[in-house]
Every structure is written in structure tokens, then in C-alpha cells.
Amino acid sequence: MNPLIRYRRFILPAALLLAAAAGMALVERAWQTASVRRQNSHEMSSCHPAAAGFAHIPAGSFLMGSDAHYAEEGPQQAVAVAAFDIDRFEVTNAQFAQFITESGYVTSAERATKLGFPESGSAVFSRSTWSFVAGADWRHPDGPDSDIQGRDHDPVVHVSFEDAQAYADWAGRALPTEAQWEYAARGGLNGQEYAWGDTLTPGGNHLANTWQGLFPVADTGADGHAGRAVVGCYPANGYGLYDMIGNVWEWTADPYFPDRRFGKDLPADRLERPIGFDPRQPGVPVGVIKGGSFLCAPTGCRRYRPAARHAQDTGLGTNHIGFRTVSRTAARDAMP
Numbered sequence: 258m259n260p261l262i263r264y265r266r267f268i269l270p271a272a273l274l275l276a277a278a279a280g281m282a283l284v285e286r287a288w289q290t291a292s293v294r295r296q297n298s299h300e301m302s303s304c305h306p307a308a309a310g311f312a313h314i315p316a317g318s319f320l321m322g323s324d325a326h327y328a329e330e331g332p333q334q335a336v337a338v339a340a341f342d343i344d345r346f347e348v349t350n351a352q353f354a355q356f357i358t359e360s361g362y363v364t365s366a367e368r369a370t371k372l373g374f375p376e377s378g379s380a381v382f383s384r385s386t387w388s389f390v391a392g393a394d395w396r397h398p399d400g401p402d403s404d405i406q407g408r409d410h411d412p413v414v415h416v417s418f419e420d421a422q423a424y425a426d427w428a429g430r431a432l433p434t435e436a437q438w439e440y441a442a443r444g445g446l447n448g449q450e451y452a453w454g455d456t457l458t459p460g461g462n463h464l465a466n467t468w469q470g471l472f473p474v475a476d477t478g479a480d481g482h483a484g485r486a487v488v489g490c491y492p493a494n495g496y497g498l499y500d501m502i503g504n505v506w507e508w509t510a511d512p513y514f515p516d517r518r519f520g521k522d523l524p525a526d527r528l529e530r531p532i533g534f535d536p537r538q539p540g541v542p543v544g545v546i547k548g549g550s551f552l553c554a555p556t557g558c559r560r561y562r563p564a565a566r567h568a569q570d571t572g573l574g575t576n577h578i579g580f581r582t583v584s585r586t587a588a589r590d591a592m593p
């Protein structure tokens with residue numbers, strides 16, 4: 258048989274695939290360019306980069322979790338939380354820099370060899386994929402050639418659980434428990450899907466920095482930002498808190514278990530607490546992160562909801578995980 262005839266059934270599909278890939282790349286580049294323009298104009302007009310401070314969260318009970326989405330979010334149950342106060346914003350690069358200057362602390366990413374990684378660095382999502390990038394750390398969020406010049410009010414990233422805990426200790430504060438975090442994120446609404454109600458984009462308005470478009474190929478930035486945003490660019494929730502949903506994921510104090518009730522009787526002292534368990538990465542110490550990030554899309558990760566939770570290697574920060582702190586309290590959440 259003529260080789261051309263033999264292989265022509267493969268040639269057309271291959272050509273179509275190549276054309277599709279090239280087309281996707283062009284679309285991605287065009288969207289990214291447009292997104293940067295939207296981001297710049299958005300940050301000029303509606304962000305609160307200089308804002309700081311705490312919000313008081315009153316004691317109360319709420320429906321924690323959800324039975325309508327991912328299995329690890331259930332069961333939905335009533336949980337009582339004592340009063341506390343919480344940072345209104347994600348911790349920023351400027352705040353973290355002050356901590357580093359005053360304490361001399363060195364982050365996990367900067368001493369990654371001691372944690373078993375081949376060299377210092379961290380996990381970076383870039384060009385549609387995750388990779389370990391040598392030299393990536395909080396000062397170099399996208400890799401060694403990047404920096405945080407002019408990004409004082411971006412949320413700090415590439416912080417491990419240990420780093421976040423060290424900051425909280427320095428500040429005389431604590432990381433929120435999972436229950437505290439979710440209670441605060443709901444902003445006084447009870448049992449609703451989102452931090453602002455039951456509709457993701459009410460009236461077509463985007464109320465958090467997430468991902469629009471085909472994940473992980475192209476983020477259209479329809480919400481005003483493709484990638485991290487300066488803190489405080491989206492409306493506050495009912496408690497006056499910004500970016501509880503989206504922008505960057507946030508560490509909680511709690512170890513991760515597929516069923517959150519496994520942790521309900523653990524001692525409050527974190528040093529006495531187990532390292533958690535995630536069947537998808539057995540043997541890896543895992544903590545609970547909440548809120549989703551700029552990478553959460555309807556087609557990829559629908560975790561831009563207060564009930565959503567995710568397991569994260571406690572030793573590994575990434576370029577989409579940060580944190581905020583709460584006041585110290587002796588009271589544990591009352592989970593049935």
C-alpha cells in the first residue's frame with residue numbers, strides 16, 4: 258500500500274490537533290494580554306491596598322460544611338464558635354517583610370533542601386501547569402527572575418504551614434481553626450452556597466478573584482484579574498472581610514482528614530496534634546486550606562465556597578496559597 262494512503266488517516270487528525278494547539282496558544286496569549294490591561298485598570302479604580310486591621314466576629318452557631326458538593330465537605334452540621342477577631346485582609350508582602358526583618362526568619366522555600374527537596378524553591382503554576390521551580394520563594398513568587406517590587410499589597414505566597422504559624426506567633430496571634438475560618442467566611446449568612454448568597458455571579462458580577470475560561474489553558478480575567486490581585490479588590494463580606502473566597506487559598510490551624518470530624522477532639526496545642534491524612538498523598542503531613550484561589554474555575558476546582566476544603570502538604574507553599582490570622586483564644590470550636 259502506498260505509504261501516503263496508509264498514513265493519511267493519521268495526517269488529518271494530527272494536522273487538526275496541531276492547528277488546535279496553535280489556536281489555543283494564540284487565544285491564551287490574547288486573553289492574557291487583555292487580562293493584564295483589565296487588571297491594571299481594575300486595581301487603579303476599586304482596590305483597598307492600604308487597608309488593614311481586624312474585624313470582630315461574634316460568638317454563634319452555624320451550619321458548617323455541605324452535602325451538595327465534594328465528599329470531604331460533609332456532613333453539614335451545626336458548629337458553635339466563640340467570639341474572635343480576624344484579619345480583614347490576606348497577609349501582604351509588606352506585612353510579611355516586616356516579620357522577616359524583625360525576626361530573621363527563613364522560610365521553608367528558602368531552606369527547601371532541609372525539607373527533602375533537591376534544592377531551595379517552591380511550586381509555581383505557570384503556563385497551564387505546575388512545576389517545582391528552584392529559587393521560587395516569597396520574594397520571587399514566579400521564580401528567581403521575578404521579584405515583589407511594587408507588589409507590597411499582593412498577598413504573600415510560598416509560605417508553608419510552618420511559615421504561617423511563625424508569622425502568627427511573631428504577631429501574637431494564631432491561625433484560624435477550620436471552623437473559625439468558615440464561620441468568618443460566611444459573613445453572617447447561614448447555609449448558603451457562597452460567601453455572598455446562593456448565586457456565583459449575582460447579576461453577572463464577579464465577587465471574588467477566581468478563574469474564568471477553560472482551565473488550565475486560558476484565564477479570561479473576566480473578573481478583573483488573571484492571577485493574584487492586590488488584596489481588597491472585591492467587595493467585603495457581611496463581616497467586612499476581603500478575599501476570604503478566591504485570590505489565594507488560606508492556611509488554617511487544623512490538620513486535614515477526609516472527614517473533618519476526625520479532628521474534633523484533638524488537643525488545642527498544635528504541637529500535640531497529628532499530621533493529618535490524605536488518601537491521595539498518604540504519608541505526607543497535610544493541613545486544611547480554605548477559600549480557593551485565582552486558579553479555581555467551574556471547569557476545574559469549584560472550591561470558591563466557604564464549605565470547600567483541601568489538603569495541602571504542610572511543608573510546601575505555592576504561588577496560590579497565603580493566610581490570615583486571628584486573635585488567640587483558649588476556646589475550641591464545639592463540634593458535635
Ligand SMILES: [Ca+2]
Pocket residue numbers: 466467468469478479480481482483484551
Ligand atoms: Ca481572576
Ligand SMILES: [Ca+2]
Pocket residue numbers: 347500501502503504505506507548549
Ligand atoms: Ca483568599
